[in-house]
Amino acid sequence: MAKEVLYLKLERNVEVQQDEVRMKDLGKYTCRDQKILDRIKAMKVMTFHPEEDGGRKVISVMHLIELLSEEFPNLDVENIGETEVVVERVCTAKYKNARQTVKICFVSCICFFGAAFTIIAFHNDISIIRVFDRIYELVAGQKPDGVTVLEVSYSIGLAVGIIAFFNHIGGRRLTKDPTPIEVEMRVYEDQVNQALAETADREGKTMDVS
Secondary structure, three states: OOOEEEEEEEOOEEEEOOOEEEHHHOEEEEOOOHHHHHHHHOOEEEEOOHHHHOOEEEEEHHHHHHHHHHHOOOEEEEEOOOOEEEEEEOOOOOOOOHHHHHHHHHHHHHHHHHHHHHHHHHHHHOOHHHHHHHHHHHHHOOOOOOOOHHHHHHHHHHHHHHHHHHOEEOOEEOOOOOOHHHHHHHHHHHHHHHHHHHHHHHOOOOEOOO
16 A cells, blocks of 8 residues: 655744644644545644643653554654654733733833933943033034934934834834844744753653654
8 A cells, every 4th residue: 555645844933822732733744645644633642731841841742743643644744844843832812902002001111211211221321411511512603502403313213213213103114124123033943942842852742653
């Protein structure tokens, strides 16, 4: 009997909202036999136990291949994705509650006032007011009396520069490129997933072949 070939592409990190984790939750699959493919996607991989797993589990591709080999002896499995997948059990409410709204407002205030304080502290550190006064005195030939065009132009330029750097005006993008924050978040996420996988492997908590 000719063997069927299954190609699987595991994700690096997945989130599930139920205790039971099935094959379809871990990545993408393709096979010429649709019946086999449907059965594979419905296969149960594990069940979360919050008191033991802490809402997070690392599963090795070798463990999945072992399960598939036991269920389908004539199936060849080709992995073209990640070798380990971090599965996280999350609880998300359908509607935002007051607590979540308060959290969003709190974080937004921290980001806004924190950034403002950083800019003020930096300008105070380099004595930007004295620099502007000196430039104005050299160009105009007299000492400034109050706010000058330099401060106004600098403030406008600073705002435009921040908008251009972060590539956002409200909810709209200036270009199709990802923003610097999005890039850094992806790098951070990759490093966290790598650390979780390595830690679980060292502690022997990875679901792997026996």
